[in-house]
Amino acid sequence: MNIGQAAKASGVSAKMIRYYESIGLVPRADRRDSGYRDYGTADLHRLGFIRHARDLGFSLERIKVLLGLWSDPSRSNANVKAIATAHIEELEGRARQLREMADALRSLADACDGDGRPDCPIIASLETGANVPACYSSGATAVPEPPAPRRKARTGR
Amino acid sequence: MNIGQAAKASGVSAKMIRYYESIGLVPRADRRDSGYRDYGTADLHRLGFIRHARDLGFSLERIKVLLGLWSDPSRSNANVKAIATAHIEELEGRARQLREMADALRSLADACDGDGRPDCPIIASLETGANVPACYSSGATAVPEPPAPRRKARTGR
DNA sequence: CTGGACCTTCCCATCATGGTAAGGTCAACA
DNA sequence: TGTTGACCTTACCATGATGGGAAGGTCCAG
Numbered sequence: 001m002n003i004g005q006a007a008k009a010s011g012v013s014a015k016m017i018r019y020y021e022s023i024g025l026v027p028r029a030d031r032r033d034s035g036y037r038d039y040g041t042a043d044l045h046r047l048g049f050i051r052h053a054r055d056l057g058f059s060l061e062r063i064k065v066l067l068g069l070w071s072d073p074s075r076s077n078a079n080v081k082a083i084a085t086a087h088i089e090e091l092e093g094r095a096r097q098l099r100e101m102a103d104a105l106r107s108l109a110d111a112c113d114g115d116g117r118p119d120c121p122i123i124a125s126l127e128t129g130a131n132v133p134a135c136y137s138s139g140a141t142a143v144p145e146p147p148a149p150r151r152k153a154r155t156g157r
Numbered sequence: 158m159n160i161g162q163a164a165k166a167s168g169v170s171a172k173m174i175r176y177y178e179s180i181g182l183v184p185r186a187d188r189r190d191s192g193y194r195d196y197g198t199a200d201l202h203r204l205g206f207i208r209h210a211r212d213l214g215f216s217l218e219r220i221k222v223l224l225g226l227w228s229d230p231s232r233s234n235a236n237v238k239a240i241a242t243a244h245i246e247e248l249e250g251r252a253r254q255l256r257e258m259a260d261a262l263r264s265l266a267d268a269c270d271g272d273g274r275p276d277c278p279i280i281a282s283l284e285t286g287a288n289v290p291a292c293y294s295s296g297a298t299a300v301p302e303p304p305a306p307r308r309k310a311r312t313g314r
Numbered sequence: 315c316t317g318g319a320c321c322t323t324c325c326c327a328t329c330a331t332g333g334t335a336a337g338g339t340c341a342a343c344a
Numbered sequence: 345t346g347t348t349g350a351c352c353t354t355a356c357c358a359t360g361a362t363g364g365g366a367a368g369g370t371c372c373a374g
Contacts, residue, residue, distance in 0.1 A: 034352080057258040081279065084265065120234035122241050176361080176362080
């Protein structure tokens with residue numbers, strides 16, 4: 001089976017299949033005399049596994065671990081569950097963050113008339129930072145230089 | 158004010174300030190004789206605006222537009238609101254997708270005993286794709302070759 | 315005058331994916 | 345048989361937003 005066929009069958013693009021091979025996520029494929037890669041059902045199975053894991057948002061790094069567990073007949077489902085749980089928390093954290101942003105922005109948008117005049121609470125909040133969640137801890141204008149480590153703090157100049 | 162000072166005051170790293178300048182998001186900073194960039198309150202204000210927009214998840218591309226509207230005294234708040242609304246939908250879409258993944262994975266994890274044996278519904282679902290949301294439309298094994306465009310469909314070789 | 319905190323530019327890495335270009339292979343059809 | 349065009353190969357570049365580091369210049373307090 002050519003790489004294009006494998007791609008269609010597995011839902012992983014040919015480009016990605018080659019990439020996965022290059023980073024060692026899948027073993028080097030068999031080659032025909034022409035140099036074409038040749039895939040069998042075991043390869044398809046593995047590619048499908050990878051695609052499903054990607055569909056669940058797993059990073060390739062973690063998928064590598066999952067593949068190892070998959071092919072380990074003496075694996076512990078506790079290990080698998082631990083990886084899954086960690087990943088769930090990451091997903092939920094990211095989702096929460098996005099939701100926070102969306103909520104904050106929606107309340108700003110709700111306060112905006114959108115009647116064509118320049119007056120706009122959205123712009124105003126971007127100016128001042130009011131009602132903006134500051135996801136990256138910001139620091140900046142908020143904290144007044146916490147423990148002041150040992151930086152020279154070159155005063156303005 | 159040096160770039161480091163501006164970074165601390167605005168919450169945007171020096172690295173990013175230079176990058177924003179290089180892509181034209183902020184105007185080229187004034188330079189002192191030494192070649193050092195020199196920032197004033199207007200610059201800080203602009204950097205703060207950018208940071209707040211980033212905190213709301215706006216892309217630099219969209220922030221460029223928002224900055225244009227910000228500095229346009231005859232802007233229409235309808236334009237601003239439209240950008241915000243589009244962005245809210247994007248954020249919610251992404252959040253929904255992450256949440257879907259998390260939910261799907263959580264139900265798999267809940268079905269996994271985690272008792273140390275190899276038996277694992279998480280691994281099983283990754284193999285078969287059952288209960289995996291297939292966020293990228295997958296196609297693959299699901300659809301039976303939709304309208305079959307006009308591809309030769311090299312049957313397996 | 316020296317040390318070290320700061321600045322400059324330039325390049326590289328991330329993560330997963332897509333695009334393109336230059337060239338080789340394969341099968342179907344005239 | 346030759347042509348056609350769908351397919352394959354490798355290699356390189358791009359994305360978006362950010363961080364890291366190197367090599368070298370500037371500034372100021374002690």
